[in-house]
Amino acid sequence: MMNIYFRDEKLPKLDIITDVEREFDNLKLTGSFLENLVINKIELGSFKDALHFTDRFGDKLPINFMSTGCKAALVVLNNPDKLVDLKECGLNARDTIITYLDGNVLLTFSTITFYNENFHDKNNIKVCLDNYVFTNLDRLNYYLTDERPYVPDMSRKGIFMKR
């Protein structure tokens, strides 16, 4: 499950990763399905080996040449017990992280909405915010724009209380 927190609100007692580039420097990629997915969605490339990836033009590049947004996604993926600050992420990287990964992320604005043009099954997310679990991207967006900070309408599909 992906846990979302917003800056200037109450945060969990987790270590916070602010400098994702620095954290990424100490990551060892394994080429797992999710690492490959993230590299594919954000860089339009693929995992090559622990030190390289293939970019959108088919060139083999060192992994430190990846974008900061892609590095942030890989840091989230490999640090499920830490809170990762996504302030350097572009919208495409942020939405990939929210819709495909598990972990804990810190975002800046509480009125944002999420979008993923490649994410056709909007009923396949698992995002926790304010002790509510959202299983539908549109339902999460509705909560952010029309309901929060008030109690959401629990009769609408795609939301349940966290147990």
Add this chain to the structure above:
Amino acid sequence: MKRYKAENRVVTVEIEQPGLYVFEKESAIGKTFLCRILKRCRSYGERTDAYTYTDLTAGRSLMHYLMTTDLDLVMLDRYDMYNDKFEQDIKEIAQKAIVLIDCKNDSNLTEDAQLCFLTLQEEQLLLEVDT
């Protein structure tokens, strides 16, 4: 139009006027690559340069880096990590040079900046302004 060449890529700049320009809020469009190329071009004697968060953490001041020579094109990479620092210095540089800012969040500096677009192509990085 100006062109710079390094690392087997041509950077084509279709921005004419000095000023502040902020990139669209997308990842993996080639910003950090552009930063590296502009730094490399500076080492070749071109009137370009770039500044990033690791320059700051390594103790290199923006003033020393970017204000000692006349530059035509400057990029500030990862500005979210030093948001609202050097504001006046950057505005001063933008009087004479094109200043490109990678900033995903709100900042005083980018409030009045124009939106610009970077397109990463196989042999070229194309830099355009929002019209």
